[in-house]
Amino acid sequence: MPLGQRVGDKSDSRYCGVETEFDDDMPHVLASNVAGGFDFIVAPLMDPTYRPSLESSGGCGASVPPFAGSDLVLSPSQWSCHVVGKISSWIDLDSDDEGFRMDSEIVLKQEISWASHLSLQACLLPAPRGASCSNYARCVNEILQTLNNMQLWLRIPLQKLEDNPMDGSSDCLNVDSWEWWNEFRLLCEHHSQLSIALDILSSLPSGNSLGRWFGEPVKAAIVHTNTFLTNARGYPCLSKRHQKLMALFLNHSIQVVISGKPLHDIPVGSSEPTANHIDNNVEGIPRHPLRSYLDYVGYLYQKMEPLPEQERFELGYRDFLQSPLQPLMDNLEAQTYETFEKDTVKYLQYQRAVAKALLDRVPDEQVATSTVVLMVVGAGRGPLVRASLQAAEETGRKLKVYAVEKNPNAVVTLHSLVKLEGWENLVTVVSNDMRCWDAPERADILVSELLGSFGDNELSPECLDGAQRILKQDGISIPSMYTSFIQPVTASKLYNDVKSHKDLVHFETAYVVKLHSVARLAPSQPVFTFNHPNYSANKSNKRYKKLRFEIPSDTGSAIVHGFAGYFDATLYKDVHLGIEPSMATPNMFSWFAIFFPLRTPVCVRSGSPLEVHFWRCCGSTKVWYEWSVTSPYTLPIHNSNGRSYWVGL
Amino acid sequence: MPLGQRVGDKSDSRYCGVETEFDDDMPHVLASNVAGGFDFIVAPLMDPTYRPSLESSGGCGASVPPFAGSDLVLSPSQWSCHVVGKISSWIDLDSDDEGFRMDSEIVLKQEISWASHLSLQACLLPAPRGASCSNYARCVNEILQTLNNMQLWLRIPLQKLEDNPMDGSSDCLNVDSWEWWNEFRLLCEHHSQLSIALDILSSLPSGNSLGRWFGEPVKAAIVHTNTFLTNARGYPCLSKRHQKLMALFLNHSIQVVISGKPLHDIPVGSSEPTANHIDNNVEGIPRHPLRSYLDYVGYLYQKMEPLPEQERFELGYRDFLQSPLQPLMDNLEAQTYETFEKDTVKYLQYQRAVAKALLDRVPDEQVATSTVVLMVVGAGRGPLVRASLQAAEETGRKLKVYAVEKNPNAVVTLHSLVKLEGWENLVTVVSNDMRCWDAPERADILVSELLGSFGDNELSPECLDGAQRILKQDGISIPSMYTSFIQPVTASKLYNDVKSHKDLVHFETAYVVKLHSVARLAPSQPVFTFNHPNYSANKSNKRYKKLRFEIPSDTGSAIVHGFAGYFDATLYKDVHLGIEPSMATPNMFSWFAIFFPLRTPVCVRSGSPLEVHFWRCCGSTKVWYEWSVTSPYTLPIHNSNGRSYWVGL
Incomplete structure (x- = not known):
């Protein structure tokens, strides 16, 4: 059950999972958590007490690793859609104890091989333990070389723990946890199947430190129940900073996982009014003990501001690399003109600029006698011609426009536009390259839109230097600087x-x-x-x-x-x-x-x-x-x- | 005239050049220096007063850059064998003055283009000036992308100057000069045509600091006349540390260039007795003013110790990458056995080891009754069999040898060796892999030579683990550890x-x-x-x-x-x-x-x-x-x- 759809957000749905303990009865674990409203479980695959070196290799028959049931206990689609494999958290591949290291390596390989056999979408790797994680990284890197499509989520605490509640040891954690991730990922050469599951705890690092993670491949945020505060009605809620962070996670398609024991005692049969859901309890199924945490995350998602129109338009382009245009060498296509002409804000700015230039160029007392020569160089299909004429109308200045365009296809449209708008006496269409055109007179104002994302990268400097011959000595270029x-x-x-x-x-x-x-x-x-x-x-x-x-x-x-x-x-x-x-x-x-x-x-x-x-x-x-x-x-x-x-x- | 040949050194001859001033008359400059005993000149190609920005671009005809004569003034082979182009030393591509930077870039490109037209073997680039050399490196890198075979020698002072004699400015030189080189070469991505000419001055950095340069592509050492001391007879000589450094340069095929004005006043007609040459003066040609410096360098070269036999054998292999052998997977060839069997030192060590083991294994009182079973695993063509038998003879111990070899070609030779030496009663040849052989008895001593350059890299551990079955519980492995x-x-x-x-x-x-x-x-x-x-x-x-x-x-x-x-x-x-x-x-x-x-x-x-x-x-x-x-x-x-x-x- 996804967290719901936000208006205009057509990207991946947001899901919420739950971290579970080892249990032989995998069908029950999955069924009870799905019934409780969670989309997936992060579940251990192997009995955590198993150590390969302690097994008696009895005879020639290889021993069966103690996995939680055979692959048949769930259907293939249940395994792949609803289970993330949780690799045994006791493993330590950088332990000083060589035997323990060997056991860890064997178990890691066995579990990932099993998860991969089950076609799980991801496995959660336990966080590195000491200051160094080189051997752990090497082993994971070896696995990555031959892995199917499965993702490996490396668990990383967002903040170093002041006091590790798991085992009381905290002396090994005095490093920035990002450094663990960084060393790990560099050793694995930025492997695209290696990603991050962030452990969110009650204390958060600075905003700048947090910000780094949004450039990293974070796939999941594991929120511990002890991170939640308690609201006036006894329900779990998060601090303002945590709420902001959760909104960022949701905005970056990072899946949320609830972890830990329920720490909020919810009155039976009651339902938090802000959480917009139907309480499952009424159906006779016992309410999931972590349901109120899930409800709160759903509530945070649903209360997010709808995406503004521009961002909705841009959703499909997020982080998608495009080659820059080469408008000088290539002729743009109609579709490209069409898209860019819709940018009304841009042309309004041009109109404002031309209007100001016209007012400076022609004082009020000369309005009747002066005609300003304005050349649009790179006129395309005419949007700057229109903006210039509107500026003239707005300021009451007389204008003579040359629309210079090197793309013969766009010139066709320009001609028809001039006819359609009845601009024949105002606009002269010139089918030529501005760097070569032998103009009949010089311009007062040269208007162009030749800028690329990096300003000069579509060769505006070269084009405008080439066109400068046709500008009067005291003429104005719009733009004048970039x-x-x-x-x-x-x-x-x-x-x-x-x-x-x-x-x-x-x-x-x-x-x-x-x-x-x-x-x-x-x-x-x-x-x-x-x-x-x-x-x-x-x-x-x-x-x-x-x-x-x-x-x-x-x-x-x-x-x-x-x-x-x-x-x-x-x-x-x-x-x-x-x-x-x-x-x-x-x-x-x-x-x-x-x-x-x-x-x-x-x-x-x-x-x-x-x-x-x-x-x-x-x-x-x-x-x-x-x-x-x-x-x-x-x-x-x-x-x-x-x-x-x-x-x- | 090379500096002479050292006994056994068949690598590149050593040459000595001289740095000259700009002179229009290139044929005279070259002739006088070659007559003076130098092999090549490092000569400026362009008038150092030339600045492109100061040239009046008169009309449409491009101005002719003031090079030292046309390409016709020397023959192609003179240009390529005897002239290293010295790029104008005034250039500074990292100057804050943009105009000066532009001039520098133009001149650098003009001169290298000219040198390349002349097919010079190398050009000497002036040392970087400031703390940064990024723009200089970018420009050189651009040139390197399209350069013919010419080498570019970047001039680097070996020691930062305390007091720069050129222009009195020294404040810009408070960096380790190696850093200049390093930044330059990293920006140019280790381009193979970018190398180093080291300026040697009177003060030298520490031995460790100097040592770094012998892993770098140093092609020339420019020795300044003011680096030389004066010996008792008034002749130039070098300090002990400088002499040692020069010997290292010569041993690494680094060419020496003498630079600077003569600073030692040599009595006319006299000749330094230690310098082993015929004084040109007697022929009526005036003695070259820097001749005594050249003679001293020649003297240093000739007094170097002749190369020991082993190093002479290895000369052709210096810095030549070879793939390691795969003796387990592949069968070695006769030629390979031949080469390795000549290593008498190695087999003497084995003989000593076997002898000691025999003495430990068989006390004197048991000599008559005990026979030691020794297995050579990987016997090849028999050198370890011979060494073992010699050890037995030397110690008077009785030996029974099994020679186990998996290469059937080597086994042929082994059999014939046994027959030839009359070892039929002592040696059993076994054509098998030591990991599979079903031995008739177990060995007291297992002798092998399975080590690669990195010890275990030819899989000695795996082979010997496999052969361990055929060793007695208290048996000895030679080697016992690596x-x-x-x-x-x-x-x-x-x-x-x-x-x-x-x-x-x-x-x-x-x-x-x-x-x-x-x-x-x-x-x-x-x-x-x-x-x-x-x-x-x-x-x-x-x-x-x-x-x-x-x-x-x-x-x-x-x-x-x-x-x-x-x-x-x-x-x-x-x-x-x-x-x-x-x-x-x-x-x-x-x-x-x-x-x-x-x-x-x-x-x-x-x-x-x-x-x-x-x-x-x-x-x-x-x-x-x-x-x-x-x-x-x-x-x-x-x-x-x-x-x-x-x-x-």
């Missing part, structure tokens, strides 16, 4: 998608992507700035920028899979447009972020700086970026000579 | 050879190699130990070892390309055999070291530990190693499941 920004991110999903191609090219390519499961590790910083028109002596559009990021000390260490890139553009004076998170124009959907991957993810220790270099390089036929990291350690130059990724001129 | 060792090394040449295969498999393979151009960064540490016979309860030959190396603090930072592996074996009691450097058996040539590469070289900062994990894994048909590094940062597990490299059972 700057690119980057910030380091943890993005396991994106990294693994890039890696899956198994080649260098994909690691040296920038991608357009709707970032969702990423951790933004430091505020973004400006990279390259371009001004238009550009009358400076050095007209080169080559750039080199060295950046130094500091990851906040309360984050702890973090892994950097690459850089998220954005832009901000000044259209005219105070009218800006952009996607840099801290100052993004709201409700615009024309641009996702850009993502520059790193060939080797970089671990940045708390307090040590991340030094990054970005180059914009220009050749005779192409423009490309190169990038690298020189601190905390040095990576090779990425995309040398634009060998993997470039934008054609 | 241990593998590793140490971290800098080995650029080996790393690049592995990398040149462009696949994962070669990075996850261990190689047998005569290590020469490597820097051993820390003393070796023991890894796995095996004892024979092995009556312990846990008979597994799986092993796991975690090691922690500390690189001496006076080394500075260093790069680890992989691990050199060795073994030491106890044959019997105090008779040992091995290649671990600190206790290697002298004059043995049967084993080179083993080399475990790392997929990503690891930079270890001074004072931070290197944590390494080695596993010996056993499957039903193969044995393999896995290895990884977890500190200073974590690498993926190498050779997971033996996917790239394994030894067949």
Whole structure:
């Protein structure tokens, strides 16, 4: 029984599971928990008292491992849809005791082999125990090499325990638990079937420390009953910080698992009014002892704000890598124009910018006598022509528009638009490349929308430099300036998608992507700035920028899979447009972020700086970026000579 | 005129060059220096006053860069054999002045393009200037992507300058110069055409710091005249430490270049008696002003100790990667037996061990009545049979030998050896695998030579465990114990050879190699130990070892390309055999070291530990190693499941 649907959220349903004890009677365990409202159980597969080395190898017949029933006790679909295998938690593959280590390795392999035979979707691996987990990781890595589709969820406590309630030992836990995960995953080379189940306890680390996990492959959050507080009516509830965290988990499709004994004594027959469910008790089936915890999680899910329209539109694009457009080299398709033309916010900003420019250009006393020459360079199917004419109408300025477009297919639409709107006396359509067009007169205002997610990455600088000839000396370019920004991110999903191609090219390519499961590790910083028109002596559009990021000390260490890139553009004076998170124009959907991957993810220790270099390089036929990291350690130059990724001129 | 030949050194001849000033008259510069005894010149190619940005771009005709003459002034072979291009030393690609940076980039590209047009073998790049050299490295990396065969020698001062004599500025030089090289080379991804020219000055860093360079691709040592001292007769000479360093350079085929003004006033017509040459002055040609420095270098070369026979034999194998033998899976060839049988030292050690064992086994009073049963398991063509019989003769003990060999080709030779030597009554030849042979009696002594460079890597443990059935309970195994060792090394040449295969498999393979151009960064540490016979309860030959190396603090930072592996074996009691450097058996040539590469070289900062994990894994048909590094940062597990490299059972 999923937690319910939120308005507009068509992504995976949210499920809630429950952690159970070892029980020979698996059918009963499953049936009682499903009847109690849980979607799946996280159940031990093998008797926890079993130790291979204590078995007497009686004769030549191999002994039967004490699994909880044969594969026949549940149907295949019950095994695969409702059971997550819980690997024996006593195992310790980094124990100093070699015999114990050997036993642990045997049991781990037996249980995973059994789970895999049952086609379980996932197994929960116990948390590492000591400061080191190298041998555990090696063994899991060996298993991963030949595993079927099953996921392995490594259990990681979100916060190091002050006092371990399990066995009272806490001295081995004085490390940031993220470090366990990081060492484990690096040894296993970011294997895509290795993921995380976070143990949520009553104390939570800082927001920055928590934030790291949203760039990691967290599949489950195990919430212990002792994490819950008690509300005025005696029901379990969570602290505000825990509630916020749960909302984030639910928003990132992380499954919730309830664990532990019931610690809240619920009056029989009563039902928490905020929990929107029918009490099963009335049917005569005994109410599940953890039902009130499940109900509370369902309540949290259902009370989440519905997704705004823009986010609903973008749901299908989350963390999906796209190659950036090459609008200069390729002609865009009608579908692409169609999509981008719907971005009303963007064109309103352009209209505002043109209006302000017109007011500056033509004082009120010259309104009757002056006609402003405005050229839309890269007019596409006409949205900027429309925005400019609306600005003229709004300000009462006279306008003469040239609509310059190099894509002959878009020119067809432009002509028909002009006829349809009756703009024949106002608009001249020019079918030419702005860098070559021999204009009959010079423009007062040059309007363009050539910006990519990273600002200059669709070659706006080269195009506008080429068009500058047709602008009057004192003319205005809209946009007049734009700057690119980057910030380091943890993005396991994106990294693994890039890696899956198994080649260098994909690691040296920038991608357009709707970032969702990423951790933004430091505020973004400006990279390259371009001004238009550009009358400076050095007209080169080559750039080199060295950046130094500091990851906040309360984050702890973090892994950097690459850089998220954005832009901000000044259209005219105070009218800006952009996607840099801290100052993004709201409700615009024309641009996702850009993502520059790193060939080797970089671990940045708390307090040590991340030094990054970005180059914009220009050749005779192409423009490309190169990038690298020189601190905390040095990576090779990425995309040398634009060998993997470039934008054609 | 090479520096002369050393006895037995058939590797590259040693040449000596001279650094010159810019001169338009290249033919004269070359002729006078060659006449003066130098083999090549390191000469600027372009007028150092030239700055591209100061050139008036007069009209459409491109200006001609001020090179030292056209390509016609020297013959192609003169250019390529006698001229190293010296790139303008004023360039600074990491200058804060963008215009200067642009000029530097243009000139660097022009000069390398010109040098490449002339087919020069190498160009000397000026040393980086500031603390950072990222942009310089990016530009060189760009050039390297499309360069012909030319080498680029990056000039690096061996010691940071206390007081820079060039321009008086020294504040920018407070970094370990190795760090410059390291950042540069990492950014350029260990490009095989990027190498080093070391500037040798009067002060030298510590021996450990110097040692790092012998694992790096140093091609030239530029010795400044002010580095030389003055001997009693007024001639230049070098300090003892400098002499030792020069000998190391010469032993590593590093070319010497003399640089600077003559600072020693040599009496006209006189000739230093220790320098073994004919003074050119007598021919009427003026003596080269730097001739006495050249003579001194020649003198150092000629006075080097001749190479011992073993090293001469090994010359051709230096730093050449070989796949380890698979003697268990494959049958060795006659040629291989032939080579190894010549290792008299090894068989003498075996003879000593057998003799001691015989004396222990048979007290003097039982000599007449006791016959010792000795089995050579893996007898090959019989060298251990011979050594054992000699030990029996030497000790006067009676011996009955079984020679067990699985290679049927070697058995042919064994039979004929027995006949030839008249050993029919002493030796029984058994054509079988020691793991399967059904022996007619049990042995007192089991003798084997199954050890590889890393001890257990040719599966001696598995073979001897299999043969243990045929040993008496109180029997003796020779060897009785062996241990593998590793140490971290800098080995650029080996790393690049592995990398040149462009696949994962070669990075996850261990190689047998005569290590020469490597820097051993820390003393070796023991890894796995095996004892024979092995009556312990846990008979597994799986092993796991975690090691922690500390690189001496006076080394500075260093790069680890992989691990050199060795073994030491106890044959019997105090008779040992091995290649671990600190206790290697002298004059043995049967084993080179083993080399475990790392997929990503690891930079270890001074004072931070290197944590390494080695596993010996056993499957039903193969044995393999896995290895990884977890500190200073974590690498993926190498050779997971033996996917790239394994030894067949």
